[in-house]
Amino acid sequence: MDLSDAPLSTAAVSTVVRTHRMCRSAGAPLAVVATTSETRRTLGAQTSADGLDVQSTRSLAVAALADASAPVAAAA
Numbered sequence: 720m721d722l723s724d725a726p727l728s729t730a731a732v733s734t735v736v737r738t739h740r741m742c743r744s745a746g747a748p749l750a751v752v753a754t755t756s757e758t759r760r761t762l763g764a765q766t767s768a769d770g771l772d773v774q775s776t777r778s779l780a781v782a783a784l785a786d787a788s789a790p791v792a793a794a795a
Contacts, residue, residue: 721752721777727761735762739771748787750780 720738722731735751742749750772753759762773772787774780 720749722754722758724755727758732761735771736769739769743769748784750774750784752777752780 720735722735739749739751751762751774753762753773754775756775759773759775762771772780772783774783
């Protein structure tokens, strides 16, 4: 998820947090790109216990997702 440089509204923070929870429950990886440090701090404070991956660049986010990906076990 790539966020703009605009200041985060309460609705935007809520959307990111809900999306993160939905992806986590579905077993889908999610990384957020936030170029401003204020946005990264805000999201980090809201999701520190949930482990949301917030990166400053797309390349860092892609690398973090590649590192975190694990094979998904198929049901027998």
